[in-house]
Amino acid sequence: MPIMDFLTESHTAMLRHEVKLYAEIFVNAQGERQYISLESNNIALFVSYFDNTAYNSFFFSCYPLQDITRIKEFGYFYDAPSSYSIEVNGGRETDKSRELIQMRMISKNPNKQIQSFYRTFQRNLKNISGLQKHTQKKYYYLPTEKIIIPANPHSQNTRDHWEDFCLSKIERVE
Template identity: 80%
Template sequence: MLRHGVKLYAEIFGNAQGECQYSSFESGEIDLFASYFNDTGYNSFFFSSYPIEDITQIKQFGYFYDTPSSYSIEVNGGRETDKSRELIQMRMIAKNPDKQIQSFYRTLQRNLKKISGLQKHTQKNYFHLPTDKIIIPANPHSQNTRDHWEDFYLSKLESAEKL
């Protein structure tokens, strides 16, 4: 991140009206960043090389719209409970991204492949780390619900296994 001039931001829903809060992270704050995956207000995170001087500027330009999208990588997933961990999906937002963020994305992809234990899916072009948690696929209807949806889904799995 430092070499490419890229910063990491997390998007958190701050209240019932859906007002978003954004937090910026430095490379040494990985434990703080990881704690957001357990927060029920967590929505997503993103990498950006856009020169944001103040975190409140993100609200001004509307997250990824217009110019900042060319400088950003959106990352969805990662929510975690004691029962499940959501898969993480990254995507370049702009069709013609800035060279700086594009270089960071390629470097990140190469570095991900070096992680010990990382496995490639046999038919699809994505990687995963094995986990003993039950992985619930990303579902847009479940983004703002946590345990109730998971309890319902897991109980359906358990009853289907008994048949």
């Protein structure tokens, strides 16, 4: 589904469960990260990060981001925050293709609040008009004329901005 629709659908569940949404952007080739939160009144700005070559992923979380220095150093998914988070990959879109959006619970023992949000949001997504389940795979999709590509930057089926960014980093290191 288009990322704008995905984010719009998530908004009600986010408010109900007090969950926030963040994009992870790489600041430099050394892997320093910046976390940008979704402001409810500016979904279009958040969607624009998907076109940024430094965009890595986004995630839902109910973990308070007070110790941003530790998170920047180790990444968001180190010990404590992982129990409060859902990682989301994909969402890039061009005029010819749309990348699948894949959600993944990080922790084997997730926080009850994030677990409840995850269940609610999945239920809400399945109720979208026109949504169909793939006959052989375990995903849902909205029909489109575009080629659906996996939410995997290493896929051989696509050469999107993220891969170009990674390849340019490798070339600079050598």
